[in-house]
Amino acid sequence: MKAFDYAAPRTESQVVDLLSPQAGHTAIIAGGTDLMGLMRSMVVTPDRVVNIMEVESLRELGPDEHGAIRIGAAVHLDELLSIPYLENYPALGQALRGMNSMQLQAQGTVGGDICVQPRCWFYRSGLSSLVDAQGVIEQGDHRNHAIFGNAGPAKFVSGSRLAPALIALEAEVRLLGPQPDEQRWIPLADLYRIPRMEGQRHTTLEAGQFVTHIRLPAVDLAQGGATSGAYEVRHGEGPDYPLAAAAVKLSFSGSTIGGATISDARVVLGQVAPTPWFSEEARRALIGRVITPQIAEEAGAAAVLRATPLARNQTKVQHAKVAVKRAVLLAAGLETGGF
Protein backbone atom coordinates (compact mmCIF):
# COMPACT_ATOMS: atom_id res chain seq x y z
CA MET A 1 0.00 0.00 0.00
CA LYS A 2 1.24 3.49 -0.81
CA ALA A 3 1.91 5.76 2.20
CA PHE A 4 -0.78 8.42 2.68
CA ASP A 5 -1.82 11.23 5.00
CA TYR A 6 -4.89 10.63 7.12
CA ALA A 7 -7.48 13.15 8.29
CA ALA A 8 -10.62 12.75 10.39
CA PRO A 9 -12.55 16.03 10.14
CA ARG A 10 -15.53 16.90 12.36
CA THR A 11 -17.58 19.05 10.01
CA GLU A 12 -18.77 18.86 6.41
CA SER A 13 -16.87 22.01 5.41
CA GLN A 14 -13.66 20.59 6.90
CA VAL A 15 -14.15 17.55 4.67
CA VAL A 16 -14.36 19.80 1.61
CA ASP A 17 -11.26 21.74 2.72
CA LEU A 18 -9.33 18.47 2.94
CA LEU A 19 -10.39 17.18 -0.47
CA SER A 20 -8.00 17.99 -3.28
CA PRO A 21 -9.32 19.83 -6.35
CA GLN A 22 -7.25 17.36 -8.36
CA ALA A 23 -8.85 13.99 -9.08
CA GLY A 24 -7.17 10.97 -7.49
CA HIS A 25 -5.14 12.88 -4.90
CA THR A 26 -7.57 12.35 -2.05
CA ALA A 27 -10.03 9.57 -1.24
CA ILE A 28 -12.95 9.59 1.14
CA ILE A 29 -13.15 6.63 3.44
CA ALA A 30 -16.41 5.69 5.15
CA GLY A 31 -16.72 2.03 6.21
CA GLY A 32 -13.64 1.22 4.14
CA THR A 33 -14.93 -2.20 3.05
CA ASP A 34 -14.37 -1.39 -0.61
CA LEU A 35 -11.69 1.29 -0.47
CA MET A 36 -9.22 -0.57 1.75
CA GLY A 37 -8.99 -3.53 -0.61
CA LEU A 38 -8.46 -1.23 -3.58
CA MET A 39 -5.73 0.67 -1.74
CA ARG A 40 -4.05 -2.54 -0.62
CA SER A 41 -3.83 -3.74 -4.19
CA MET A 42 -2.66 -0.26 -5.35
CA VAL A 43 -5.66 0.20 -7.65
CA VAL A 44 -6.43 3.43 -5.76
CA THR A 45 -3.37 5.37 -4.53
CA PRO A 46 -4.44 8.61 -2.83
CA ASP A 47 -1.99 10.97 -1.12
CA ARG A 48 -4.57 11.66 1.58
CA VAL A 49 -7.45 9.64 3.00
CA VAL A 50 -10.30 11.62 4.56
CA ASN A 51 -12.38 9.69 7.08
CA ILE A 52 -15.93 11.07 7.18
CA MET A 53 -17.21 8.86 10.01
CA GLU A 54 -16.67 11.49 12.72
CA VAL A 55 -18.84 14.12 11.05
CA GLU A 56 -21.98 14.14 13.19
CA SER A 57 -24.29 15.57 10.52
CA LEU A 58 -23.48 12.66 8.20
CA ARG A 59 -24.98 10.22 10.75
CA GLU A 60 -28.43 11.82 10.54
CA LEU A 61 -31.28 9.35 9.97
CA GLY A 62 -34.98 10.14 10.12
CA PRO A 63 -37.86 12.17 8.71
CA ASP A 64 -37.49 15.88 7.96
CA GLU A 65 -40.24 18.46 8.50
CA HIS A 66 -41.95 17.38 5.23
CA GLY A 67 -41.91 13.67 6.06
CA ALA A 68 -39.08 12.87 3.62
CA ILE A 69 -36.45 10.50 5.07
CA ARG A 70 -32.96 11.99 5.30
CA ILE A 71 -30.15 9.49 5.42
CA GLY A 72 -26.63 10.71 6.20
CA ALA A 73 -23.94 9.27 3.93
CA ALA A 74 -22.12 7.79 6.95
CA VAL A 75 -25.14 5.84 8.22
CA HIS A 76 -24.30 2.16 8.45
CA LEU A 77 -26.43 -0.23 6.42
CA ASP A 78 -27.62 -2.10 9.51
CA GLU A 79 -28.73 1.19 11.12
CA LEU A 80 -30.87 1.83 8.06
CA LEU A 81 -32.27 -1.68 8.29
CA SER A 82 -33.52 -1.04 11.79
CA ILE A 83 -35.56 2.14 11.20
CA PRO A 84 -39.35 1.81 11.43
CA TYR A 85 -39.98 3.95 8.30
CA LEU A 86 -38.31 1.30 6.15
CA GLU A 87 -41.61 -0.55 5.83
CA ASN A 88 -42.83 2.34 3.65
CA TYR A 89 -39.99 1.63 1.21
CA PRO A 90 -40.09 -2.17 0.72
CA ALA A 91 -37.66 -2.15 -2.22
CA LEU A 92 -34.97 -0.57 -0.05
CA GLY A 93 -35.47 -3.07 2.77
CA GLN A 94 -35.31 -5.98 0.33
CA ALA A 95 -32.12 -4.63 -1.26
CA LEU A 96 -30.49 -4.15 2.14
CA ARG A 97 -31.40 -7.62 3.32
CA GLY A 98 -30.14 -9.07 0.04
CA MET A 99 -26.61 -8.16 1.09
CA ASN A 100 -26.75 -11.14 3.38
CA SER A 101 -23.66 -10.30 5.42
CA MET A 102 -23.86 -8.92 8.95
CA GLN A 103 -20.25 -7.75 8.66
CA LEU A 104 -20.86 -5.73 5.50
CA GLN A 105 -24.10 -4.33 6.85
CA ALA A 106 -22.43 -3.31 10.13
CA GLN A 107 -19.35 -1.75 8.53
CA GLY A 108 -20.54 -0.52 5.11
CA THR A 109 -22.31 2.82 4.74
CA VAL A 110 -25.03 4.15 2.49
CA GLY A 111 -22.69 6.72 0.90
CA GLY A 112 -20.01 4.06 0.36
CA ASP A 113 -22.51 1.75 -1.30
CA ILE A 114 -23.82 4.30 -3.77
CA CYS A 115 -20.29 5.54 -4.59
CA VAL A 116 -18.73 2.07 -4.72
CA GLN A 117 -16.04 1.73 -7.37
CA PRO A 118 -16.82 -0.10 -10.65
CA ARG A 119 -17.39 -3.81 -10.47
CA CYS A 120 -14.92 -5.24 -12.97
CA TRP A 121 -12.25 -7.76 -12.13
CA PHE A 122 -9.89 -6.30 -14.76
CA TYR A 123 -10.13 -2.88 -13.09
CA ARG A 124 -9.79 -4.42 -9.64
CA SER A 125 -6.66 -6.23 -10.69
CA GLY A 126 -5.01 -2.97 -11.68
CA LEU A 127 -6.12 -2.15 -15.22
CA SER A 128 -8.13 0.93 -16.19
CA SER A 129 -11.92 0.70 -15.79
CA LEU A 130 -11.99 1.60 -19.50
CA VAL A 131 -9.64 -1.22 -20.27
CA ASP A 132 -11.63 -2.26 -23.28
CA ALA A 133 -9.96 0.43 -25.30
CA GLN A 134 -7.45 -2.43 -25.68
CA GLY A 135 -10.08 -5.13 -26.26
CA VAL A 136 -9.08 -6.99 -23.08
CA ILE A 137 -12.62 -7.49 -21.82
CA GLU A 138 -14.07 -8.46 -25.18
CA GLN A 139 -11.52 -11.25 -25.43
CA GLY A 140 -11.37 -12.16 -21.74
CA ASP A 141 -13.72 -13.54 -19.10
CA HIS A 142 -16.56 -11.03 -19.14
CA ARG A 143 -19.34 -13.15 -17.72
CA ASN A 144 -20.15 -10.45 -15.11
CA HIS A 145 -19.82 -7.48 -17.43
CA ALA A 146 -22.43 -5.14 -18.85
CA ILE A 147 -25.27 -6.18 -21.11
CA PHE A 148 -26.56 -2.61 -21.48
CA GLY A 149 -24.74 0.65 -22.14
CA ASN A 150 -21.64 -1.24 -23.21
CA ALA A 151 -21.07 0.15 -26.70
CA GLY A 152 -18.18 2.37 -25.55
CA PRO A 153 -15.00 1.45 -23.69
CA ALA A 154 -16.81 1.05 -20.33
CA LYS A 155 -17.96 -2.55 -19.95
CA PHE A 156 -17.98 -2.74 -16.12
CA VAL A 157 -21.17 -2.83 -14.09
CA SER A 158 -22.31 -0.49 -11.37
CA GLY A 159 -22.00 -2.58 -8.21
CA SER A 160 -24.23 -0.59 -5.87
CA ARG A 161 -26.76 -2.80 -4.09
CA LEU A 162 -28.95 0.09 -2.99
CA ALA A 163 -28.90 2.44 -5.98
CA PRO A 164 -31.55 0.62 -8.09
CA ALA A 165 -34.00 0.63 -5.18
CA LEU A 166 -33.19 4.20 -4.17
CA ILE A 167 -33.57 5.41 -7.77
CA ALA A 168 -36.84 3.52 -8.24
CA LEU A 169 -38.02 5.25 -5.06
CA GLU A 170 -37.02 8.64 -6.51
CA ALA A 171 -34.24 9.37 -4.01
CA GLU A 172 -32.14 12.51 -4.27
CA VAL A 173 -28.59 13.10 -3.06
CA ARG A 174 -27.00 16.19 -1.57
CA LEU A 175 -23.58 17.04 -2.93
CA LEU A 176 -21.21 19.39 -1.15
CA GLY A 177 -18.17 21.07 -2.70
CA PRO A 178 -15.84 21.83 -4.35
CA GLN A 179 -16.33 25.11 -2.42
CA PRO A 180 -17.25 24.61 1.28
CA ASP A 181 -20.63 26.35 0.83
CA GLU A 182 -21.46 24.91 -2.59
CA GLN A 183 -24.31 22.43 -2.12
CA ARG A 184 -27.06 21.05 -4.30
CA TRP A 185 -29.61 18.26 -4.37
CA ILE A 186 -29.81 16.15 -7.51
CA PRO A 187 -31.80 13.01 -8.39
CA LEU A 188 -29.65 10.02 -7.41
CA ALA A 189 -29.95 8.76 -10.99
CA ASP A 190 -27.95 11.82 -12.09
CA LEU A 191 -25.01 10.82 -9.89
CA TYR A 192 -24.09 8.13 -12.39
CA ARG A 193 -22.67 8.31 -15.87
CA ILE A 194 -20.98 6.05 -18.35
CA PRO A 195 -17.38 7.23 -18.75
CA ARG A 196 -16.35 7.60 -22.38
CA MET A 197 -12.67 8.39 -22.01
CA GLU A 198 -9.76 8.03 -19.60
CA GLY A 199 -10.01 10.45 -16.70
CA GLN A 200 -13.82 10.39 -16.59
CA ARG A 201 -15.30 8.77 -13.50
CA HIS A 202 -18.30 6.50 -13.12
CA THR A 203 -20.04 9.21 -11.11
CA THR A 204 -20.61 12.87 -11.88
CA LEU A 205 -18.91 13.86 -8.60
CA GLU A 206 -16.24 16.47 -9.25
CA ALA A 207 -12.88 16.37 -7.50
CA GLY A 208 -13.40 18.11 -4.15
CA GLN A 209 -17.08 17.15 -3.97
CA PHE A 210 -18.75 14.44 -1.92
CA VAL A 211 -22.16 12.99 -1.01
CA THR A 212 -23.50 14.16 2.34
CA HIS A 213 -27.11 12.89 2.41
CA ILE A 214 -29.70 10.88 0.58
CA ARG A 215 -33.36 11.91 0.70
CA LEU A 216 -36.31 9.61 0.12
CA PRO A 217 -39.61 11.33 -0.71
CA ALA A 218 -42.37 11.11 1.86
CA VAL A 219 -44.84 8.28 1.37
CA ASP A 220 -48.47 9.29 1.75
CA LEU A 221 -49.91 6.14 3.29
CA ALA A 222 -53.42 7.62 3.28
CA GLN A 223 -53.34 7.55 -0.52
CA GLY A 224 -52.04 4.00 -0.55
CA GLY A 225 -51.37 4.28 -4.27
CA ALA A 226 -47.77 3.06 -4.66
CA THR A 227 -45.60 0.19 -3.64
CA SER A 228 -42.19 -1.18 -4.49
CA GLY A 229 -40.08 -4.30 -4.61
CA ALA A 230 -36.50 -5.35 -5.31
CA TYR A 231 -35.10 -8.70 -6.32
CA GLU A 232 -31.55 -9.97 -6.79
CA VAL A 233 -30.65 -13.07 -8.78
CA ARG A 234 -27.71 -14.60 -6.91
CA HIS A 235 -25.67 -17.72 -7.34
CA GLY A 236 -25.72 -18.51 -3.63
CA GLU A 237 -26.47 -17.27 -0.15
CA GLY A 238 -23.57 -15.00 0.76
CA PRO A 239 -22.23 -11.47 0.45
CA ASP A 240 -21.16 -11.90 -3.18
CA TYR A 241 -22.36 -9.45 -5.77
CA PRO A 242 -25.63 -10.56 -7.39
CA LEU A 243 -25.73 -11.74 -11.00
CA ALA A 244 -28.46 -9.21 -11.76
CA ALA A 245 -30.86 -7.08 -9.75
CA ALA A 246 -33.98 -5.03 -10.29
CA ALA A 247 -36.09 -2.62 -8.31
CA VAL A 248 -39.58 -1.51 -9.21
CA LYS A 249 -41.91 1.18 -7.95
CA LEU A 250 -45.51 0.84 -9.06
CA SER A 251 -48.19 3.53 -8.81
CA PHE A 252 -51.81 2.55 -9.08
CA SER A 253 -54.82 4.45 -10.29
CA GLY A 254 -57.16 2.85 -7.75
CA SER A 255 -56.77 3.08 -4.00
CA THR A 256 -56.10 -0.62 -3.53
CA ILE A 257 -53.14 -2.48 -5.00
CA GLY A 258 -54.65 -5.91 -5.63
CA GLY A 259 -56.57 -5.76 -8.90
CA ALA A 260 -55.79 -2.06 -9.47
CA THR A 261 -54.44 -0.70 -12.72
CA ILE A 262 -50.87 0.56 -12.88
CA SER A 263 -50.73 4.26 -13.67
CA ASP A 264 -46.94 4.55 -13.59
CA ALA A 265 -43.88 2.38 -13.02
CA ARG A 266 -40.19 2.94 -12.42
CA VAL A 267 -38.09 -0.08 -13.28
CA VAL A 268 -34.36 0.13 -12.51
CA LEU A 269 -31.89 -2.69 -13.10
CA GLY A 270 -28.62 -3.17 -11.24
CA GLN A 271 -25.40 -5.07 -12.00
CA VAL A 272 -26.12 -5.03 -15.73
CA ALA A 273 -24.69 -1.71 -16.99
CA PRO A 274 -22.03 0.84 -16.01
CA THR A 275 -24.85 2.77 -14.28
CA PRO A 276 -28.09 1.71 -12.63
CA TRP A 277 -30.26 1.15 -15.70
CA PHE A 278 -33.79 2.50 -16.24
CA SER A 279 -35.98 0.29 -18.39
CA GLU A 280 -38.45 2.37 -20.34
CA GLU A 281 -39.57 -0.79 -22.17
CA ALA A 282 -40.55 -2.52 -18.92
CA ARG A 283 -42.29 0.65 -17.74
CA ARG A 284 -44.39 0.73 -20.91
CA ALA A 285 -45.20 -2.97 -20.56
CA LEU A 286 -46.65 -2.30 -17.10
CA ILE A 287 -48.63 0.93 -17.50
CA GLY A 288 -52.36 0.40 -17.88
CA ARG A 289 -52.13 -3.24 -16.82
CA VAL A 290 -53.25 -5.18 -13.75
CA ILE A 291 -50.38 -7.22 -12.34
CA THR A 292 -50.55 -10.95 -12.91
CA PRO A 293 -47.67 -13.42 -13.23
CA GLN A 294 -48.09 -13.15 -17.01
CA ILE A 295 -47.78 -9.34 -17.01
CA ALA A 296 -44.71 -9.56 -14.75
CA GLU A 297 -43.20 -12.04 -17.20
CA GLU A 298 -43.90 -9.65 -20.06
CA ALA A 299 -42.27 -6.78 -18.17
CA GLY A 300 -39.16 -8.94 -17.66
CA ALA A 301 -39.05 -9.82 -21.35
CA ALA A 302 -39.52 -6.15 -22.32
CA ALA A 303 -36.70 -5.09 -19.99
CA VAL A 304 -34.12 -7.13 -21.89
CA LEU A 305 -35.37 -6.42 -25.41
CA ARG A 306 -32.53 -3.99 -26.06
CA ALA A 307 -29.80 -5.90 -24.21
CA THR A 308 -26.48 -6.08 -26.02
CA PRO A 309 -24.63 -8.93 -24.31
CA LEU A 310 -21.01 -9.64 -25.09
CA ALA A 311 -19.93 -12.99 -26.51
CA ARG A 312 -19.87 -14.79 -23.15
CA ASN A 313 -22.38 -13.10 -20.87
CA GLN A 314 -25.67 -13.97 -22.53
CA THR A 315 -26.91 -15.77 -19.42
CA LYS A 316 -26.99 -12.39 -17.74
CA VAL A 317 -29.87 -11.44 -20.04
CA GLN A 318 -31.95 -14.21 -18.52
CA HIS A 319 -30.87 -13.18 -15.01
CA ALA A 320 -31.97 -9.59 -15.68
CA LYS A 321 -35.31 -10.75 -17.08
CA VAL A 322 -36.01 -12.87 -13.99
CA ALA A 323 -34.91 -10.06 -11.65
CA VAL A 324 -37.44 -7.66 -13.21
CA LYS A 325 -40.25 -10.20 -13.24
CA ARG A 326 -39.76 -11.07 -9.57
CA ALA A 327 -39.32 -7.45 -8.48
CA VAL A 328 -42.68 -6.67 -10.13
CA LEU A 329 -44.33 -9.62 -8.38
CA LEU A 330 -42.84 -8.59 -5.05
CA ALA A 331 -44.02 -5.01 -5.52
CA ALA A 332 -47.52 -6.28 -6.26
CA GLY A 333 -47.46 -8.59 -3.23
CA LEU A 334 -47.70 -11.74 -5.35
CA GLU A 335 -45.73 -14.95 -5.01
CA THR A 336 -42.41 -14.77 -6.87
CA GLY A 337 -42.23 -18.52 -7.36
CA GLY A 338 -38.57 -18.26 -6.35
CA PHE A 339 -36.67 -20.50 -4.02
Ligand SMILES: Cc1cc2nc3c(=O)[nH]c(=O)nc-3n(C[C@H](O)[C@H](O)[C@H](O)COP(=O)(O)OP(=O)(O)OC[C@H]3O[C@@H](n4cnc5c(N)ncnc54)[C@H](O)[C@@H]3O)c2cc1C
Ligand atom coordinates in the same frame (compact mmCIF):
# COMPACT_ATOMS: atom_id res chain seq x y z
C1 LIG B 1 -16.95 -9.69 0.69
C2 LIG B 1 -17.42 -8.38 0.13
C3 LIG B 1 -18.54 -8.37 -0.69
C4 LIG B 1 -19.00 -7.17 -1.23
N1 LIG B 1 -20.11 -7.19 -2.00
C5 LIG B 1 -20.59 -6.03 -2.50
C6 LIG B 1 -21.73 -5.98 -3.33
O1 LIG B 1 -22.32 -6.99 -3.63
N2 LIG B 1 -22.15 -4.77 -3.82
C7 LIG B 1 -21.49 -3.64 -3.51
O2 LIG B 1 -21.88 -2.56 -3.93
N3 LIG B 1 -20.42 -3.65 -2.75
C8 LIG B 1 -19.95 -4.80 -2.23
N4 LIG B 1 -18.84 -4.79 -1.48
C9 LIG B 1 -18.17 -3.51 -1.34
C10 LIG B 1 -18.62 -2.69 -0.13
O3 LIG B 1 -18.53 -3.47 1.01
C11 LIG B 1 -19.99 -2.06 -0.12
O4 LIG B 1 -20.28 -1.44 -1.34
C12 LIG B 1 -20.14 -1.05 1.01
O5 LIG B 1 -21.48 -0.65 1.13
C13 LIG B 1 -19.29 0.15 0.82
O6 LIG B 1 -19.45 1.00 1.93
P1 LIG B 1 -18.22 1.55 2.73
O7 LIG B 1 -18.76 2.58 3.67
O8 LIG B 1 -17.43 0.45 3.34
O9 LIG B 1 -17.41 2.25 1.55
P2 LIG B 1 -15.89 2.67 1.43
O10 LIG B 1 -15.06 1.47 1.12
O11 LIG B 1 -15.49 3.51 2.58
O12 LIG B 1 -16.01 3.60 0.14
C14 LIG B 1 -16.40 3.05 -1.11
C15 LIG B 1 -16.14 4.09 -2.21
O13 LIG B 1 -17.03 5.17 -2.06
C16 LIG B 1 -16.34 6.40 -1.82
N5 LIG B 1 -17.15 7.11 -0.84
C17 LIG B 1 -17.54 6.64 0.37
N6 LIG B 1 -18.37 7.52 0.94
C18 LIG B 1 -18.49 8.57 0.09
C19 LIG B 1 -19.21 9.79 0.13
N7 LIG B 1 -19.98 10.13 1.16
N8 LIG B 1 -19.10 10.64 -0.92
C20 LIG B 1 -18.33 10.32 -1.99
N9 LIG B 1 -17.63 9.18 -2.09
C21 LIG B 1 -17.71 8.31 -1.05
C22 LIG B 1 -14.96 6.00 -1.36
O14 LIG B 1 -13.98 6.97 -1.67
C23 LIG B 1 -14.74 4.69 -2.12
O15 LIG B 1 -14.32 4.95 -3.42
C24 LIG B 1 -18.33 -5.96 -0.95
C25 LIG B 1 -17.21 -5.97 -0.13
C26 LIG B 1 -16.74 -7.16 0.40
C27 LIG B 1 -15.54 -7.11 1.30
